[in-house]
Amino acid sequence: MGKIVSFATQKGGSGKSTLTLLLSTCLAVDYKLKIAVLDCDYQQSIVKTRIHMDAANLEQLRETDPEANYPYDIFPMAMTKIFDFIDNPENDKYDLVILDLPGRADGNEIFDALTACDVVFVPLVSDYLDRASTADFMGILHSIKSVADKEGIAFAYYGLSTKRTNRREDREMDEYIDEIGLSRLNSSLGLRAAYSRPSTLFSLLNPAYLRYAGGDKTVSEEIKTLCEEIIEKLELPVHQLTTAKNESAE
Template identity: 85%
Template sequence: MGKIVSFATQKGGSGKSTLTLVLATSLAVDYNLKIAVLDCDYQQSIVKTRLHMDAENLEQLKESDPDASYPYDIFPMAMTKIFDFIDDPENSNKYDLIILDLPGRADANEIFDALTACDVVFVPLVSDYLDRASTADFMGILHSIKAVADKEGIDFSYYGLSTKRTNRREDKEMDEYIEQIGLSRLNSSLGLRAAYSRPSTLFSLQNPAFLRYAGGDKAVSDEIKSLCEEIIQKLDLPVTDLTTIKDATAE
């Protein structure tokens, strides 16, 4: 059965949909994982990215390769339909990883319920003061879910994921704050880089040609690779040899 995760927080602008796009594409393209993204956000930004940015590129690819296709599946979905999807054995057996893109809020029962469907929730950590306060509130929600999950013997974890890092005083304050509240977080992080504003559901930012188009450099590729591989290890996803994949993506 595949793992279910979300990059979630209760504050908009934290980069959760961008994280979903960047990582889903890389995990599918560079690590050959079978991915489904459930776009439950009211803005439907992931669905729109595929329809308005990537559809034309796919048609161009098909001119030289008729079998070209998107590397993973995206489903626009109401949150009330999430459990119907993940409880369907055909879906749970088809995908290695199902990613829920949820609205940037946590004031509705349906969002709380969606979070309980996850094996792991990754919380984007932005160093702005208001984001830190919002993160603390969201941690309370996740802590209550984990307390119930632990009591019932259900696996549930959550980790902070530092984003938009700029090596400034705010980043240091965020680091100190996260240590203070005792939040486990990933070692990998993403900086505040222009390339992340041009995510694709078709091309990975580990692809040198698309990386150049997006205005990125090796630091971008290295960040994504490090984050993908840490997530693969945390979730025990079925990638058998990361060393072989590293060599292939470096060519």
């Protein structure tokens, strides 16, 4: 089995499902990683994105390329089935398994799912309620890491700053994260319209889809930098960045 990660927090609206979509697609399309996403969120946002937004685009692609297919696998899954998936030898083919979990941390199922991860990335949104929620969630992750360290099991967690706008709130968040001692990624994502149009088929490093999503060079640079830092942190297989085909997404 490859690395198992989650973009997780206990507060809804932090962008964890959006992060999962954006990064899964770029890592699969542009970095050629074999990825499985386990959509364990009750809202099934990732499954719905594929069905309601990307299915028609895939059919359009197949008119000119019958072999066209989705770049990675998505599985709707109950949290109680996560370990069955991980323990199945047939799933050893994946470089990276990403768990999309509900935006809460008030039950044993969530706790158990987090223990399945090698790394948890915590989205950091710079407002007071998110800061307080992050502190609570940190306590859960710290307890998991304490047990993992005693058992000699690899487990780590990192903050990932999102929706940044260079406001005072961002500076206060930075100070707060330093104060509580949360390790975080150097990369971050701004508050950009293009991130509200994630796809399970088209990467934001694809110039045609980037234009469709209303993005610019800054968006592609942020995504590329974040993908490469995650690859380095997780020690994932390194593939040469490919140049996306100019496929339409209309």
